[in-house]
Structures are given as C-alpha cells and as structure tokens.
Amino acid sequence: MVVQAYILIQTEVGRAADVAAQIAEVQGVTLAEDVTGPYDVIVRAEARNVDELGKLVVARVQNVPGITRTLTCPVVHI
Numbered sequence: 758m759v760v761q762a763y764i765l766i767q768t769e770v771g772r773a774a775d776v777a778a779q780i781a782e783v784q785g786v787t788l789a790e791d792v793t794g795p796y797d798v799i800v801r802a803e804a805r806n807v808d809e810l811g812k813l814v815v816a817r818v819q820n821v822p823g824i825t826r827t828l829t830c831p832v833v834h835i
Contacts, residue, residue, distance in 0.1 A: 759805065760810050760832075762810055764829050772823035773797035777789045777790055779822075785802050788800065800818065
C-alpha cells in the first residue's frame with residue numbers, strides 16, 4: 758500500500774512559484790502548486806511507507822532553497 762500525504766509549505770516572500778517548480782521535479786511528488794493563503798505551496802506526495810515519506814520530506818523537499826516551514830499531513834482512509 759502506498760502512503761500519500763499533502764505537504765503544506767511556507768516560503769520566503771516571492772519564492773512560491775520557484776519553490777513549487779523545483780519540488781515538482783522531486784521523485785515521489787505527484788503535484789506541486791503555488792497557492793494563496795497561510796501556505797504558499799501545496800504538494801501531494803507518495804512513498805512506499807511512512808519512513809520513505811519522512812525521508813522524502815526531510816532529505817529532498819526541505820532542502821529546496823526558499824522554504825521556511827513545512828507541515829506534512831498524511832492521507833488517511835477511514
């Protein structure tokens with residue numbers, strides 16, 4: 758079973774579009790869009806398990822220049 762999550766991202770002022778474009782190229786990211794509101798970019802990502810999802814967020818997404826904060830929201834199926 759694949760683990761999916763939304764990653765809500767805050768960026769430095771004026772960097773949202775650039776951050777979204779860079780994150781869209783990361784393997785495991787299925788969608789990355791710049792938005793308005795309290796978050797600047799919303800990403801949908803998937804991985805084989807929770808550990809791989811964590812590695813994706815910490816090692817790849819959070820290393821994109823211009824990001825100031827992330828919030829990862831795993832998708833649940835109730």
